[in-house]
Amino acid sequence: MTKTPRNNRLIELSTAVAPVREQHRELIDAAIAWQSGRDRQTDPDHYALICAGVGHDAENTPTRWTRTGTNGVVRCGIPNWCSLHRCLWPEEILHAVWDWFDFLHDTGRMDPDSDPVAELRKPLACYGGLDQDGHPLDGAPRQVECECFLPYRETTALLADLVRQAERSGEDPLDPLRRAAGRSTRSPGRWEWDDPDDPEYGLSWTASGP
Numbered sequence: 547m548t549k550t551p552r553n554n555r556l557i558e559l560s561t562a563v564a565p566v567r568e569q570h571r572e573l574i575d576a577a578i579a580w581q582s583g584r585d586r587q588t589d590p591d592h593y594a595l596i597c598a599g600v601g602h603d604a605e606n607t608p609t610r611w612t613r614t615g616t617n618g619v620v621r622c623g624i625p626n627w628c629s630l631h632r633c634l635w636p637e638e639i640l641h642a643v644w645d646w647f648d649f650l651h652d653t654g655r656m657d658p659d660s661d662p663v664a665e666l667r668k669p670l671a672c673y674g675g676l677d678q679d680g681h682p683l684d685g686a687p688r689q690v691e692c693e694c695f696l697p698y699r700e701t702t703a704l705l706a707d708l709v710r711q712a713e714r715s716g717e718d719p720l721d722p723l724r725r726a727a728g729r730s731t732r733s734p735g736r737w738e739w740d741d742p743d744d745p746e747y748g749l750s751w752t753a754s755g756p
């Protein structure tokens with residue numbers, strides 16, 4: 547008879563996360579209370595696993611999340627924690643993360659330094675294969691472009707800089723990016739800023755071709 551070596555044995559998730567669940571008991575109990583009566587119910591151990599997967603992440607805490615940090619937690623933090631604690635991570639963990647964000651947002655617990663919830667969902671849709679309601683795509687093509695590795699705030703700040711530069715130069719704000727990516731730009735033509743008093747004030751494209 548072959549005896550499984552003790553150090554190869556799997557540990558039940560509920561046993562492995564018990565100390566984390568206790569550490570974050572108040573928050574997890576609040577999440578379960580929030581979810582009561584909703585369509586989707588989450589195992590409290592799965593919420594505990596999210597807290598465990600955050601660990602000592604530099605960007606995230608259980609209540610402070612960035613888009614890139616979310617990507618790191620679901621791709622590495624949770625799987626690494628489970629490997630280290632010799633337990634299996636449940637398939638539904640990505641849904642649990644989706645619901646965790648909704649819980650934090652709905653109850654005012656999301657740290658204001660977090661990225662917007664819509665941005666936090668993107669890695670779950672891209673890497674996690676969820677649709678825009680947090681349900682599995684079941685093999686259907688993903689519905690978002692990958693932004694898992696793009697820091698939300700710096701990216702939007704840089705894009706805002708490009709728009710300001712375009713305002714001065716008349717260039718299409720995306721042309722510098724198109725050049726950097728080796729794509730053709732949209733010229734001939736130029737972007738013009740409308741009259742600020744116009745109710746539809748913004749950039750409009752004026753083609754200079756025939």
Ligand SMILES: [Zn+2]
Pocket residue numbers: 669672673691692693694695
């Ligand atoms: Zn992605």
